[in-house]
Amino acid sequence: QAQLQESGPGLVKPSQTLSLTCTVSGGSISSGDYYWSWIRQSPGKGLEWIGYIFYSGNAYYNPSLKTRVTIFLDTSKKQISLRLSSVTAADTAVYYCARAQSPGYYFDLWGRGTLVTVSS
Amino acid sequence: EIVMTQSPATLSVSPGERATLSCRASQSVSRNLAWYQQKPGQAPRLLIYGASTRATGIPARFSGSGSGTEFTLTISSLQSEDFVVYYCQHYNNWPPLFTFGPGTNVDIK
Numbered sequence: 001q002a003q004l005q006e007s008g009p010g011l012v013k014p015s016q017t018l019s020l021t022c023t024v025s026g027g028s029i030s031s032g033d034y035y036w037s038w039i040r041q042s043p044g045k046g047l048e049w050i051g052y053i054f055y056s057g058n059a060y061y062n063p064s065l066k067t068r069v070t071i072f073l074d075t076s077k078k079q080i081s082l083r084l085s086s087v088t089a090a091d092t093a094v095y096y097c098a099r100a101q102s103p104g105y106y107f108d109l110w111g112r113g114t115l116v117t118v119s120s
Numbered sequence: 121e122i123v124m125t126q127s128p129a130t131l132s133v134s135p136g137e138r139a140t141l142s143c144r145a146s147q148s149v150s151r152n153l154a155w156y157q158q159k160p161g162q163a164p165r166l167l168i169y170g171a172s173t174r175a176t177g178i179p180a181r182f183s184g185s186g187s188g189t190e191f192t193l194t195i196s197s198l199q200s201e202d203f204v205v206y207y208c209q210h211y212n213n214w215p216p217l218f219t220f221g222p223g224t225n226v227d228i229k
Contacts, residue, residue: 037218047164049218060216096163105211105218106154108175110163113201 002027004097012091012118022097022111029078030055035100037107038071040093048093052100053080058105068117070096086116122146122212124221132229139195141224143208148188154209155184155193157202158223164207168193195226203228 008020022036029036037052051061053071061069070083082098095116099109123146133139143153151171156164166175168184171191181196195202208221 039218046222047209047220049220052216052218062217063215098163100211100218101169104169105152106166106169106209107156107164108166108169109216110165113163 002109004099004109006095006097006111006114008095008114008116010115010117012087012116013120014088014118015086017037018082018087018091018116018118020082020095020097020114020116022080024080029073029080030075032056033102034036035053035102035105036071036073037098037100038080038082039096039098039107040091041096041113042090044091045093050082050084054102057069089118092116092118122132122149122210122219124210124219126206126208126221126224128224129222130227131179132227133198134198138204139198141193141195141206141219141226143186143191143193143201144160145189145191145210146154147201148213149210151186151187151192152211153186156183156207156209157204158207159201167206168199169199198226201224 003025005023012018035052053059059071068085094113096113097102097111098107125144129140145146153171157166158164172184183194205223
């Protein structure tokens with residue numbers, strides 16, 4: 001049974017870079033069957049897809065965040081990493097790592113999420 | 121860009137009754153539509169994919185229907201644990217983009 005676990009700092013200062021890691025356990029990260037995504041949810045708000053990366057390393061991002069986001073894969077460590085630069089208070093959210101099926105494009109596996117607060 | 125809307129924003133239903141939640145796409149998305157349930161403090165859980173296929177372990181009281189621009193999630197007989205928030209989600213092939221609806225909160229009448 002595959003599991004996802006997010007990790008990283010819970011507090012980031014404005015204008016700095018948010019960095020999170022998602023570790024995959026109990027399953028393969030190097031499969032063409034999945035897209036590995038980051039999704040966030042601001043307090044009391046809905047879900048916003050940030051971007052995804054395929055096992056090949058190809059990544060796609062939400063156009064609204066594209067200029068600030070990088071997602072990359074470390075297959076040896078079975079990790080998916082997120083970097084979001086120039087953060088503001090609007091980036092305060094619970095950040096989820098999630099696996100989307102290919103094809104189908106639905107999220108069948110989620111991490112528990114990690115709260116990141118942007119504050120000085 | 122395809123915009124997803126959900127209605128109503130809040131649905132008040134009595135336990136044991138049926139709940140009908142709506143999701144609409146601004147243009148046809150075929151059957152590329154999924155539904156999720158989110159309980160407070162938890163990650164979303166996949167309920168339905170391909171508009172009508174129940175995910176593994178999802179009770180039969182949850183059903184999905186629709187295609188094109190209009191979709192429905194029906195909960196046939198609400199249990200206490202079903203009074204939470206539900207989201208629909210679409211995937212756009214190009215440009216690659218996952219879009220969630222704003223959610224429907226099902227609360228106790």
